[in-house]
Amino acid sequence: MTNLYLAIPLLCLSTALLTGLFGKRIGPRGAHCINIAGVAIALLLSLLVYADVRGGHSFNGAIYTWAVSGGVPLRIGFMIDQLSAMMMVVVTFVSLMVHIYTIGYLANDPGYQRFFCYIAMFTFAMLMLVMANNFLQLFFAWELVGLVSYLLIGFWYERESAIFANLKAFLMNRVGDFGFLLGIAAILYLFGSLDYAVVFAGAAISDVQNAVTGFGEWQWTTIICLLLFVGAMGKSAQIPLHGWLPDSMEGPTPISALIHAATMVTAGIFMVARMSPLFELSETALSVVLIVGASTAILMALVGLVQYDIKRVVAYSTLSQLGYMTAALGASAYQVAIFHLGTHAFFKALLFLAAGSVIISMHHEQDMRKMGGLRAIMPITYLTAAVGSFALAGIPPFSGFFSKDAVIEAVRHSRLWGAGYAYAMLLLGVFVTAFYSFRLLFMTFHGSSRAPEATRRRMHESPGVVVWPMVALAVPSLVVGVLFFEPMLNGSLFGDAIHIAPRHDVVAQWAVAYQGQSGVWLILAMVWHSLLSAPFWLAVAGIVFAWYCYCKNTALPSKLAAASGPIYPLLQNQYGFDWFYQNVFANPSVRLAGLLSARIDVGLVDGVLVNGVARLVGRCSAVVRTMQTGLTYHYAFAMIIGLFGLVTWIAWL
């Protein structure tokens, strides 16, 4: 079995290397053939592993010891349990769909092979991340996905805006990673090990509950969890480290689907779920997670209302949904967070691919104000996008309904500090989510076309390689919720992979309501119950309102915007985060760097220290070489002097 585990990431790595090194030789066709074959086999093997794990065979062990430093072994190892096996399936499935989709999306792009090399490398890194059994490997994969993300956002590196966006993503992630690294350092300091199993076992018994010297009331667990969560905030784009994700839409759309919606950005969610034994020990940290998640969910959803770029709407919806997942983590409902992560991966990847399909058809026009009426031209894209929107809005029986309802219910049952605020925000978020997702659908596909005549004549449904992955993603967007709701509710979905303290177990409290029901009856009871509760009606209200604004009375939105006073510009400027970062951190840093470069580096280090020393040595050299006169008796004299000096020295000693 170990070889099987190893084969899954290594398949992707080897195809990545093959494409990267020999891209020219194998050609575009060869590139997509071997990469798709690689990831398809990886998907099959992952399914095999998942089935095996569901059968009760989990694995935790080291595969390879890279080095031993200071008594700490640095290892590559795998922890294969229900959590990681499920993530492996999600990652390889979405990755496979995106691989296929790319054939159509990037046809004739000069960077075709390079793109395949990157996404295969990404799949490798993401698999290593979810399969890790120690913090070192987690960190290495964490950085590697970040690197690939950087490379892919800047895939069209001639574009000024792409370069800006990838730099921004990289720098913001550095902030998060710094916290993450400090957290790992604290763990190593406290537990003396980087192995998950050792750390979790130690967390239960050791003195990590003790207060940290110099930090007042703060416990070690709180410090560690908060630092780790800073890392998660960077990777999963939580406020205030969220700014890079909307800009990351500069990358090709398949990447937005794979990396910036379905997988990489959920690494933070996954990591916190993986660290559940640590987070369970600190209510302070959980409260922070809950509040940050809920705030991200509502604030980003609101920004999504005012966007016109089709990809940006989906990007803000991703931010908002990540906020939902984070809120679920904060409520100790880790399985709910991962459940939502899974359903979201499918329907959000679907929405991105649908947006990409529209963009292909519109000849790389992304402004929704220039779309409209695409329903007739692109029926399959429309249908799949509708599936995605229903799932996103949370309408039964689409998958998003189950997972989002579960998140809201979990937060409702939470007794943590801030849970009331979080619940209110999430409820409000349901309305906003439904509104902006259907705003997108109506603006793009309904009404009459606002595209220029030239574009309109050439519009057509996208080719098969683009459409089929969307259909393949629409199916899980429909059914995953129904299939996995029950095991999620009764806790059998992840088994021992996550750990929840009994007093935090909100899902168990919620499940009490459905005691004794199972199978179809459970689903029906759940749907029935929700028909009588607020979230469902808020979602319906959102959809109806969107319909009214964008199909019926199309003048209303601009009137509302004008009437809103300062709110509309505030949303347009995304609350001024970008302005703040640019003016408080970025610009002064650049100025300081310029100063240091000119004065310290060029002036002092290069001028005085480096070149100065070099000049000094050169002068010494010129002086000392004159001792070499070429006269034999001088040489002999030097020898005698040397001898005399040594004898004197020894005698003197």
Next chain:
Amino acid sequence: MNFASLNAAAARAEIFLAVAACAILLLGVYGDQARRAARCYGLSLVALVIAALLNGLDFSAANGSAFNHMFIADPMAKLLKIAICVLSAAAFVYGRQYNRHRGIFESEYYVLGLFAVTGMLVMASANHLLTLYLGLELMSLCLYAMIAYYRDDRLATEAAMKYFVLGALASSMLLYGMSLLYGFTGSLQLSVISSVLTADAATAAQPQAAIALAVVFIVVALAFKLGVAPFHMWVPDVYHGAPTSTTAFLSAAPKIAAFAITMRLIVGGLNALPDIWQQMLILLALLSVAIGNIIAIAQRNLKRMLAYSTVAHMGFFLFGIASGNAPGYSAALFYVLIYALMGLGAFGVILMLARPEYEADQLADLKGLSKRNPWLAFLLLLLMLSMAGLPPTVGFFAKLAVIHALVQSGLLWVAVLAVLLAVIGAFYYLRVIKLVYFDQPPSADPATAAQTTTTITEGDIAVSPAAILLLSCNVLAIIALLPWIHYLIAICNEVIRRFAV
């Protein structure tokens, strides 16, 4: 005394080589000039290879001794002898074409070389002051002659003369030190000297002045032979003045032999008196690394630059011995072997570049070499990186081992200084790379210019592919050995562990 106690089999390599040299001398009398030189050249190579094999065959056998313990065959001696034979043979191969162009491709040159090697082998095995001195003089006298062999050249004769005069001075110092040692201990046998001194050190608080004086004289003489500052003055002149083929020969095997007698005398004979020699060696090593590296910067002649680099390298390996512990000796052994490999390779490259009437020994000659001869340029790049001690090369590990030994014996400040001085050295090595790869070649290629002005036919000029191949193996070894580096270090450790005291 009977013949069984002579145990001459232990010295079979030396005996074989001496006999072979005599035979080749006789064979070199017959036939016409060109043919007998070629014959002697070939036979010399065969003799050297056989001598290496004779040592290699029973490498791991127990320590043996011959001639009433005047001669000892321990693993260190065998290892060094193999290196001496192989490197000398390689030096002959590299220099063949060069010698032919300068009319010094004669049988006697190779006979002298063989006798020099015999001397070096004796030095490696010396366990007696007289054996040691005998080997040293045999080697030195042959080397003087080899340097002066290009007798039409003013620089070569001047270099030989200087080397001879100063060498005689050093020999006299060595003899004086030995006589004091003999007077004090009553023996010429190194193991007896060692035990007498140990017993003496155990009883007396302070070693006597006479013995301290003996140590100083011996150290000075060794410093001269190693070419360590301030007794290094002969090195640049000799390296520069000697025909490059001889310089190549001089740069490899004699350094190993000098290391051998340093080990025999200092560690084998004077091991009871580390207080006296350790400080001295550190001082000499520091001076050497500093002076060698600093003056090398100002050189315009490649051979002279490499000569100063040798001074620095010899100082560096002396740090290993100065650290006064087994890891240090092992590191020094490793360093000197690696250095011999690198030094020979560097002069080999110059030999390959040289043409009739064109020595290729000016730094300016290297400009744009990467475009004229990419392969040799690459080899030179590797050599310079290794000499500078940059990580992917063996040269780095040699330096690392020495520094490690210094730190282990608590000489942290020396280690810091050594590293700083090595950084200065990196400058001129990297400058060579800059010249080779980044500078534009001079408008008229001196090599082709030299070719067009001489009347020698093309076939005569071409360097033999075998020589290039051997040189490539030699140079590539400094990077190809990397995966097995810990075996090499382990061998050095083992050799030092079994070093016969």
